[in-house]
Amino acid sequence: MKNILQLLLLAAAIGINAEAFQANAQVPSHLSLDSCLTMAKRNFPLIQQIGLIQQSKDYSIDNANKAYLPQVNISGSATYQSDVTKVPISIPSMSIPSLSKDQYKVYAELSQGLTDLLLVNDQHKLVEANSQVESQKIEVELYKLRERVSQLFFGSLLVDAQLEQTKLTATDIEHAIQQVESAVKNGTSTKSNLSKLQAELLKVDQRKTEQIALKKAYINMLSYFIGQKLTDDVKLTTPIVQSSSVEINRPELELFKLQENAIDVQNKLLYNKNLPRFSAFLQGGAGRPGLNMLNPDMQGYYMAGLRLNWNLSSFYTYKNDRKNIAVNKLLVEKQKETFLFNTNLTLLQQKEESNKFQKLIETDNQIVELRETVKKSMFAQLKNGIASTYDYMTALTEEDQARQNRVLHQIQLQLSQYNQNITLGN
Numbered sequence: 490m491k492n493i494l495q496l497l498l499l500a501a502a503i504g505i506n507a508e509a510f511q512a513n514a515q516v517p518s519h520l521s522l523d524s525c526l527t528m529a530k531r532n533f534p535l536i537q538q539i540g541l542i543q544q545s546k547d548y549s550i551d552n553a554n555k556a557y558l559p560q561v562n563i564s565g566s567a568t569y570q571s572d573v574t575k576v577p578i579s580i581p582s583m584s585i586p587s588l589s590k591d592q593y594k595v596y597a598e599l600s601q602g603l604t605d606l607l608l609v610n611d612q613h614k615l616v617e618a619n620s621q622v623e624s625q626k627i628e629v630e631l632y633k634l635r636e637r638v639s640q641l642f643f644g645s646l647l648v649d650a651q652l653e654q655t656k657l658t659a660t661d662i663e664h665a666i667q668q669v670e671s672a673v674k675n676g677t678s679t680k681s682n683l684s685k686l687q688a689e690l691l692k693v694d695q696r697k698t699e700q701i702a703l704k705k706a707y708i709n710m711l712s713y714f715i716g717q718k719l720t721d722d723v724k725l726t727t728p729i730v731q732s733s734s735v736e737i738n739r740p741e742l743e744l745f746k747l748q749e750n751a752i753d754v755q756n757k758l759l760y761n762k763n764l765p766r767f768s769a770f771l772q773g774g775a776g777r778p779g780l781n782m783l784n785p786d787m788q789g790y791y792m793a794g795l796r797l798n799w800n801l802s803s804f805y806t807y808k809n810d811r812k813n814i815a816v817n818k819l820l821v822e823k824q825k826e827t828f829l830f831n832t833n834l835t836l837l838q839q840k841e842e843s844n845k846f847q848k849l850i851e852t853d854n855q856i857v858e859l860r861e862t863v864k865k866s867m868f869a870q871l872k873n874g875i876a877s878t879y880d881y882m883t884a885l886t887e888e889d890q891a892r893q894n895r896v897l898h899q900i901q902l903q904l905s906q907y908n909q910n911i912t913l914g915n
Contacts, residue, residue: 526639843902
């Protein structure tokens with residue numbers, strides 16, 4: 490009852506409303522677990538981040554491509570200085586002009602980094618690597634949906650099986666009531682015996698009501714996950730659980746691989762960024778004085794050439810940067826080892842659970858067979874007025890409990906086997 494109340498409260502908190510779904514959407518009459526998983530992944534808000542990551546990658550690559558374009562810089566200055574260069578020579582009949590103390594200059598420079606052109610490809614690789622890492626993180630989170638959806642799916646299957654068993658129990662009680670009613674008319678039984686059976690039938694009806702409510706809660710939560718309205722009578726197809734591989738193929742492993750690749754690209758880019766920088770430039774402008782320092786008039790000028798720039802101070806931290814990258818790669822390796830260790834441990838536990846449920850089911854079959862024999866015997870005795878309704882209901886309840894246990898163990902076995910596939914990444 491506690492679990493039922495929790496699920497009902499959870500379904501109410503979700504606030505499932507038929508109007509929240511598309512009015513024209515076709516309501517499926519049958520639903521498989523694979524289709525649930527596909528729709529849940531498509532409906533989960535996190536899936537939208539993959540498109541945003543792609544957009545961010547495109548913008549970053551476009552920015553990196555700007556290195557192919559020349560850089561334009563416009564500068565100007567107006568200065569007044571206390572002294573200027575003078576020619577300390579006096580030549581008769583010749584006037585040597587002197588520079589003005591107020592000087593002006595305005596120019597534009599067009600430069601093209603040559604070394605940076607070689608780094609564009611590495612920057613592309615880094616952007617692509619980081620984008621793949623972020624996208625794979627989304628895939629890892631989306632993969633966790635499988636466990637949540639499968640729990641709801643198998644939970645609903647369990648309720649369906651329990652509900653069928655409850656209906657069988659109700660049918661048995663109804664048959665017993667018919668026999669006792671006939672016995673009461675014949676005077677071979679009392680009305681109290683009939684009342685006891687009728688009370689037991691009402692209790693079974695109550696249990697059926699609880700199970701129907703629980704099924705509705707499961708269906709409502711499945712509807713919320715897959716983003717599609719489901720009716721209470723939707724038929725869930727029992728999945729055939731088969732393990733296609735014993736190797737671990739989880740999305741986390743691909744994430745570790747992509748993270749290591751991104752670190753390798755960072756390492757290469759760090760090395761290239763510490764190389765000397767060569768660039769070609771073209772500068773043109775006007776100034777007083779211009780390039781001819783002896784001409785005091787405003788004049789235009791231009792110059793072109795190659796420029797070298799090498800920031801040697803970057804080597805102060807180069808070794809530590811390389812060590813940091815190596816540590817980060819080692820951290821990823823250890824995270825991978827830890828993940829594989831925990832995954833293998835989980836697989837061992839799940840395999841033991843599967844073996845346990847298989848053994849329980851074998852015993853359940855024997856118990857059900859024995860309980861059914863006892864129930865039939867008690868029904869015959871009840872019919873002949875030998876056994877009391879209490880004896881019959883005891884036998885019926887024990888058979889019902891045995892069948893319920895078998896149903897529970899069967900669903901638990903399927904869920905355990907399916908969880909092994911989830912753990913393996915199949």
